[in-house]
Amino acid sequence: MTQTRIFSAPGKAFLAGGYLVLDASYEAFVVALSSRMHAATSVQKANDTTTITVKSPQFKEGEWSFNIDLTQFKQNKASLKEKDGRRNPFVESTISTILSYLQPIENYTITITIFSDSGYHSQVNSVPKSSTNKLRTFQYHSAPITEVSKTGLGSSAGLVTSLTIALLSCYDSKLDIKDEPTLLKVHNLAQVAHCLAQGKVGSGFDVATATFGSIVYRRFNPSLINDLSAIEDNTKFSEALVKLVDETNWKITHNKCCLPSGIKLLMGDIVGGSETPKLVSKVLAWRKAEPEKSLELWTNLNNANMSLVSVLQNLQALSKENPERYQLLLKYLNNNSAIEIDQAASEKKLEFSEVEDVIVAIRTIRKYLKQMTVATGAEIEPDEQTELLDATESLTGCLGGVVPGAGGYDAICILVGEESVKKIAESTKGQEKFKSVKWLDLEEQAEGIVEEDPKDFEGLI
Numbered sequence: 531m532t533q534t535r536i537f538s539a540p541g542k543a544f545l546a547g548g549y550l551v552l553d554a555s556y557e558a559f560v561v562a563l564s565s566r567m568h569a570a571t572s573v574q575k576a577n578d579t580t581t582i583t584v585k586s587p588q589f590k591e592g593e594w595s596f597n598i599d600l601t602q603f604k605q606n607k608a609s610l611k612e613k614d615g616r617r618n619p620f621v622e623s624t625i626s627t628i629l630s631y632l633q634p635i636e637n638y639t640i641t642i643t644i645f646s647d648s649g650y651h652s653q654v655n656s657v658p659k660s661s662t663n664k665l666r667t668f669q670y671h672s673a674p675i676t677e678v679s680k681t682g683l684g685s686s687a688g689l690v691t692s693l694t695i696a697l698l699s700c701y702d703s704k705l706d707i708k709d710e711p712t713l714l715k716v717h718n719l720a721q722v723a724h725c726l727a728q729g730k731v732g733s734g735f736d737v738a739t740a741t742f743g744s745i746v747y748r749r750f751n752p753s754l755i756n757d758l759s760a761i762e763d764n765t766k767f768s769e770a771l772v773k774l775v776d777e778t779n780w781k782i783t784h785n786k787c788c789l790p791s792g793i794k795l796l797m798g799d800i801v802g803g804s805e806t807p808k809l810v811s812k813v814l815a816w817r818k819a820e821p822e823k824s825l826e827l828w829t830n831l832n833n834a835n836m837s838l839v840s841v842l843q844n845l846q847a848l849s850k851e852n853p854e855r856y857q858l859l860l861k862y863l864n865n866n867s868a869i870e871i872d873q874a875a876s877e878k879k880l881e882f883s884e885v886e887d888v889i890v891a892i893r894t895i896r897k898y899l900k901q902m903t904v905a906t907g908a909e910i911e912p913d914e915q916t917e918l919l920d921a922t923e924s925l926t927g928c929l930g931g932v933v934p935g936a937g938g939y940d941a942i943c944i945l946v947g948e949e950s951v952k953k954i955a956e957s958t959k960g961q962e963k964f965k966s967v968k969w970l971d972l973e974e975q976a977e978g979i980v981e982e983d984p985k986d987f988e989g990l991i
């Protein structure tokens with residue numbers, strides 16, 4: 531019997547808490563996006579051997595197939611050999627982590643087909659293809675996945691997370707993603723697989739967002755995964771993995787937190803790019819060399835980050851408690867720029883102080899990120915981005931914006947009134963100041979992993 535289930539996981543925009551999130555003393559706010567990674571399953575019983583094939587038909591040579599001898603995984607960490615010698619470290623790591631964890635006895639022929647929304651990659655040299663009911667359209671590229679430019683939404687985390695849940699569902703037909711412990715299990719397994727594939731333990735914010743959606747996140751202790759990967763006796767790997775996934779409190783925070791209704795995130799891809807590991811190593815080196823100064827800066831920046839979270843939560847609460855006043859507030863936002871609102875505040879003519887609170891929180895985050903840039907020498911908010919973000923404060927309906935995540939020349943994220951999204955995209959088009967920006971066609975979609983309707987993918991699989 532062939533069974534088809536489809537799961538999807540979102541990409542991310544890291545709004546507040548880059549660098550600080552590497553230390554479990556601090557929390558970060560990450561927004562889940564409407565660009566999602568989907569994994570569709572097909573599973574059949576087999577007799578003598580297990581075959582797992584992962585297809586990613588939007589990319590040239592996007593197929594990785596493994597014939598697997600299950601006895602290798604009995605209590606073991608085993609490596610996989612792709613039948614044509616093709617490599618995809620994230621696919622390999624996810625399959626081997628799941629098999630080490632489950633240690634299945636019965637053989638299956640499993641095919642997982644991956645569909646990735648267009649926000650994850652540059653769409654140059656690609657053509658669209660839609661499902662029969664036209665509800666889904668994906669871009670098909672002429673190059674292999676490794677040669678297509680990424681936009682920074684966390685494609686590997688989306689891949690690993692959606693593949694993890696898809697594979698687990700092949701071995702458990704009753705798997706229900708709405709069940710909290712199941713979601714946590716998927717998170718833990720995906721974090722392990724992602725770190726092992728990367729060969730390093732990051733903060734894990736991208737996998738956590740892919741799993742849980744828009745969240746305030748606090749990381750796990752890196753030793754959880756470092757200890758696992760340091761196990762030399764392979765026969766002890768499965769036992770340690772099961773303990774880590776099922777019996778260990780990772781002490782992460784993943785509190786749901788999303789943008790208030792009527793306020794949208796707009797992400798601008800910037801011509802250029804930055805290498806996150808280089809920025810991170812500069813920042814960490816300075817933090818080590820200047821413990822006192824960095825503590826002061828980290829504390830100030832963290833207060834600003836948490837204040838943004840809290841003013842956004844206040845707005846969300848207001849939208850529910852007093853919808854009429856909230857509608858007026860949104861109207862005020864959509865008719866004014868951050869600079870105008872700020873001016874009104876200084877003249878004591880402010881109509882909605884809650885809007886000014888968001889503007890101030892964003893500016894304060896930027897002030898400390900700029901201090902971090904100057905102190906560490908890492909180009910987190912370089913001058914070009916400062917000019918750009920300053921310019922967004924003059925756009926009607928815009929609350930201002932930040933360089934997301936590690937910053938640099940990758941992207942900017944701005945917060946805008948919903949009514950102003952189109953106007954801002956149009957009015958910045960011809961402007962010299964915004965010539966390096968390409969607004970991405972995406973928005974916040976706060977849900978983490980969801981199960982999709984297979985009908986929407988007919989004609990594509």
Ligand SMILES: Nc1ncnc2c1ncn2[C@@H]1O[C@H](COP(=O)(O)OP(=O)(O)OP(=O)(O)O)[C@@H](O)[C@H]1O
Nearest residue numbers: 586618620646676680681682683684685686687689
């Ligand atoms: N749609 C996909 N199909 C198959 N593999 C994918 C897909 N998307 C991502 N991958 C895997 O993830 C790798 C990219 O991971 P990498 O860690 O380099 O980027 P990333 O940090 O996740 O990127 P970004 O945050 O910019 O999206 C690809 O080379 C491939 O191995």
Ligand SMILES: C[C@@](O)(CCOP(=O)(O)O)CC(=O)O
Nearest residue numbers: 544548549732733935936937
């Ligand atoms: C700098 C860092 O805190 C965030 C990197 O975020 P992004 O990949 O730039 O969205 C690194 C990490 O958390 O792993």
